[in-house]
Each structure stands twice: as structure tokens, then as C-alpha cells.
Amino acid sequence: MTANAPWDISGSSPGAESTADGRVAVVESDIYRSLLAVLRELGTSTSIVSHSKGMLRWTLHKKVQDNSLHSVLLVKIVLKELEKAGRSNCKTYIVPLLHTLMYAVIQSTCIPKELLQRAYELCRHLLTLPHPYCTIALAYATQLKMEQATPGALYQRKVIAEQSLRNDSFPFQEMLFVFADPAVFSDHLAAGVEADVELAGTAQRQKNHMCAVVQHTLQAVLGQSCQAASLQQALREPGCNVELYFHKVVATLTEHTGGTETDPSTYHTTLQQLYSDILAAAKQDPDPCIPCSSCSLPNPVITFKLWRTESELWSAIEKLICTNSTEQNCISQEPAEKDLDMAHFATPHQSILSRDSGIEGDLPVSMPADSSLRLQQRPFLSRRNCQKRKPSLSDRLTLMKTALEEKGVNTGLMRILRGVGNTLPKEERPFTARILVMGDDRSTGRLAKAYYSLRQREARHLCLTAKVNMEFYYIPVTQEPSMAPVTEENELVVNRHMTLASYLAKVDPWYECNIISLGHMIPKMAKMQLNTSRTVKSHSFLPDIIAYYTRTGVYPVHFTIYSVKISFSDPAKESVDEVFLSHLGIDSAQFKMLDLTEASFRTKKTPVEMCGTVLSVSYRKVSVSSREDDIGFSLRTSSVSISAIPSNETEDLDCLVVTFDNAKSLLESSIRTCSIKIRTLEKRMFTVCLDKDSRRTFTKVQSIEISPCVDPAYNLEKIEKPKFSLGQEKEKKEKKRIHNKDSTLTLPINTFAGNIC
Structure with a gap:
């Protein structure tokens, strides 16, 4: 901390002189x-096992959450600190201050x-900064503009979406799923986390949430003229029709935010009349005007699952969508098509391949044409609509457009996608599934594999893409014992x-x-939860931090997913196509360490030669000029480590670092590449482990081929174009360039700012 830093707390606080x-x-x-304590901790370098930072932020929010006047004070302070940060170019603090500002404004x-x-003018001023500061400032400036025109809009829409409050005016829902990896969470530990997060999310009924929406909106619009105590008491009367008032409030807001020009004064007038109707119906005597009461933002409903199989991730989302879907929420489609979409994985035992034409006249003679007779004779067999094996052009282009929008790509391919029907903009999809994974590198590797499987399924037939925005979050969790004094060596371990x-x-x-510090805290908190009675806690730390992360952490970091083709020594065994995200390890050791001395003494060979295997390596070298240069060599090594996560934040995420252990015949112990082939030149085979996960280990491997995973949506061979068109060769070259650059499948993991470097 420098002497002239804008966060110096010497002297009086801002606002104390004028209060x-x-x-x-x-x-x-x-x-x-x-x-300032939060900002100071943000500027210090601590280990992954430290947990004081997230607690400081949580404590600050708790101080202002129960009193709206405290939120006003916090907004004043944050605005002054943002102005100081802009003048002194302290960009590190801009993102936390912006998130703190908006979290206070919403509540x-x-x-x-x-x-x-x-606040709006300050966000506009921050648009001159580079990404990601300008991106976050632009998003918050848009929200502030909406809050100025229609007070209470941000709170209302957030509660409606998170709590799935049914209405005809704003039919958008957000679902939060927490998947815990069994490799990190035991059944006992998972039960403790589930008791903590799910009880906190279901503490209030939907009627209470509707009351909160009505009260918050009326207080935000009417200000000091709203008698908060009388309004709260009237809404909680047994005979009060809260649902009717809720629908009127939501419809009024939607009418003034639908893009049509409306008189701003009518928004205030309509809600003023509704406020009078509520008090009149309750027949209450007006109380003296008191300060605005607090309507804190309730935590979202959290669905916790122990992630045992990959299919559980998508089946949980589909099941919840089927449960919460209404005619207003779903895309307009025929009932048979709707059933087809959701039954795709709900009944995996049914065959989706048709052996006949589907015409009753072409059915076998032994099978009656009357459907009722068929069902009587064959009660255990059922026939449903068959799916097209070949994906349609519209489905593939919709999936491709979604991938480009998520990556923020704006290339010539977007011109091809224009005018394609049956596409939904990302912001108009009725559902948003926030998928939060708890675990380590093994968990993110499983998530990458599940995401790739989903893209393969969606490329064949759109089931979720047209209805659901999917956002991925990651909380690292480990049960390793906390280290004593933190040193650089310990941190590396x-x-x-x-x-x-x-x-x-x-x-x-x-x-x-806020998030890294939870690595060691979550197991401890889960054990404490199991040791205490399972009562609802209004100030639970873990649900609050999950809610804060999923609400404000909406800026992804894209990690490249790599595909690996694994070939085995047994000719009868087919090769396997797999994917990995962070790490691939090759172990070619053949003897145990206890046998090295005796074996090397008899054969007069070094331990390296006894342990290692001769491998043939062919790779494409990464260069600054992006020129393709294929290099091949052979060497004896005991193990190979292939890392897809750079050790330095300034390096690119689309490059592999390959490190050879005990490789004396190689000039460099590590190489950088995007694609590589490795095969053994001896009878000795090697073992491959993906993402450090013992559940994804392959033995007796003869060769592997690694390259960036291509998004299954990018299948443009069948796009129909006019046979003769001007500039056709130019479009073909542009399409090839786009395919090479933007067709790589990436896993977007959301953070608070994305990649700041």
C-alpha cells in the first residue's frame, strides 16, 4: 500500500463532516x-487457504442489508471511492466497487x-477504460438507467426470476444448481452442505416473496410518502389478495419497460393508486410517516445434488423445466414436439430409430393398423415420434449462433446466420440455468466432458439450447489439511x-x-451444520456467498476443451475419443522403485532406461508468427505431463505445455503446441490419466492424438447456397478461416470480471 493510495483511512471518513x-x-x-478493510485485503497477496477476505465482504453487506439508510450511506462512499480510483488509475478496485454499488442499489x-x-454518469465515464472495466460499466449503466425510469425494476425482476414467481408479464426464470463431486465430497459431507444451502433457499414461501416485490416496488416509487409499516401490515392481512396486487405491479412495470413510448408520470400515478387501494382494503388508520423499511434480496432457490453420473446434470435441468414450464414460458410448439424434446432423455430405454416408414399402410400384416388394437396386443411396447438422425440446417445454425454470441465473436459467419428462422436471442430465452460445480480439477474435467456431450446431443436435435441459457460457475473445494505458515513453496503445492x-x-x-478462500471453509462449515440442529438460518454464510457469486459473476473466462483419441495395444479394442480440460498425464514406468537397484545391476542399465519407454512425438510448434511448423522426434521418458492451464496469467489459454520427465535426449524439457501425437516404439505400453482423475484412467495405451476440440455445432458442409454466386470463393475462404479460428469448443466459467489481464 503506497502512501498516496486513495484508500488511506487517516482522518475523517467522507460524509462525516457534512452529517x-x-x-x-x-x-x-x-x-x-x-x-476500506475489504479493499486493503484485496490488494494483499495471500494463499489459497486464507479465508478472511470473503468474510469481510459478507460482513459489510450484512451491515447495510437490514437498513435501507445504511445502503444510501454505502452508495455515497462507494461513489467517492470510484471517483478517487478513476483519478489515481487504481483499476484493481474498480470491479469490486462497481459490484458493491449495484448490490446496494438493487436492495x-x-x-x-x-x-x-x-452513479450513472460515473459508469458512463468508465466506458473510456479498456475491457473488462468498460463492459461491466456499460452493463451497470443500462441497469441504472432502468432503475431511474422505473424505480424498483431491478429488485422486482431479480426476485421473480430467482423464485420462479408465475406471471404473464415477465415469464423468465432462473434456476441455480449446485453439483458436488463425490471425489471430493463424501456422502456425510454432502449432506451437511445440502442442509445448509437448501434450507436457506426455501425459508420463505412464494406468497412472502410476492409481498416483498409489492412492498419494495411501492416504496421505491413513492419514497418517503409511503407508510412502510402500514403497507407491510396490510399485505400480511389474512384476507389480502397479495397475488392480485403482485400481478398488477409486474404488469405496470412491464408496460413501461417494453420499449414503447409511455408517459413516465403514469408509472408513479398507477402505483400510487394501487398503494391507496391496498391500504383502503385493509381498513387501516394511517400511521405517521416513517423511514423506508428494508426489503433485503432473498437468496435464490438452490438445488443441491451429489454428481454421481454425467447424465444427472442435464436430466435435473430438463426435469425442472418440465415442472415449471407453462404455455407462456415455453416456445410456441406443438404438444407432440414438446413431449419429444423432454422425453429424449427421460426414457432412454426407448429406441429412437424407426424400422419402417411410419405409415400405417406399410406396417407388417401381423400388426393391425388400428392403434387401439396394437396397444391391446402389445401392452409392453409403445411407439412414439421418431427423431431425425440428421440435424436440420436451422438447428445447426441456431447452435452455432449461440456459440458465437457466448464468445462475443462478430465475424463474417454472423452474416451467414442472419435471416435464419426459429432462432431466439440469448436474452429472450425463458430459462437461465446457473450450474455451479464444487470440487477440483477432476470436477471441471467432468464438467467439460458433460458439456461436450450436451453439444453433441444438441447438434443432433435442439432440446435445451432454444429454451435455456446455461452459465457455469466453479467453487474450488479441497479437503486437504490447512497448511501452517504460508510460503511460496506451500502455495505451489x-x-x-x-x-x-x-x-x-x-x-x-x-x-x-471471495471464492478461492472457500476451498477449506466449506468442509468445515458442512461438519458444523451436521453437528447442530437443522433449523433455518437467516444469516448463513455459504448460501449468501453462492447468491452473490451467481448474481454478479456473469463474465466468463473461456477454457479450451481438448479432444484426445486413445488407441490401445489390443487390436480388438476400439479406440476411444475423450476430452480433457486442464491436464493429461502419461505414465510409462514399468518397474517399481524397489526393484530398480537389482534390475539395473543385472542389465547394467540406468534407472531411467529401466523405467522409461521410447516414445515417438510429432507436434505442431506454436510460434509468434502463427506459422505452422511440424516437428517430430523420439525420446525415452518415464512420464509426460500435458497442461492446458498456463502458469502465468499473461499466457494464452489455447496452448498446451508438454513436459517430459527425465528426458535427457531432448534439448528442451518442455514444448508448447496446440496439437500433438505420441506413440510408443516398444512393446511397452503406457497409462493415460485425464484431468488427474483416477476414474478417467486408460491402461495399455499405444498412442494418443490431441487437438483442440471442435464444437459439434460447426458442421457447415451441407449449407445450401446458390450454385453460381459472385464472390463465392471469397466466402469459402472466409468460412474456412472462421472455422479454424472460432470452431474450437470452450468451457465458459463465470467470474466477477473475466480475464482482467
């Missing part, structure tokens, strides 16, 4: 000190208009087991501050 009320000044000073009901305008988490901590300091 007449001494109690308010004390509160503001306390909030100011808490905020508060009495932010003055001048403060909202000041921990990072070997969670390389992907270490990389995210380097590129996003706010992620390191």
Missing part, C-alpha cells in the same frame, strides 16, 4: 472502515435520484491440485478474494 446527526456519522464511519428502496444520476482455480485467482482478484 449533522452524530449517529448517522458513526454508522457511515463504520461502513467506510469496513469497505435499497430510498436511493435519492441525484445519487442514481451521479496447493496450486498443483487446483490449477484451474489458481489461474482464475490470478486473472480476477475479486474472484480470489
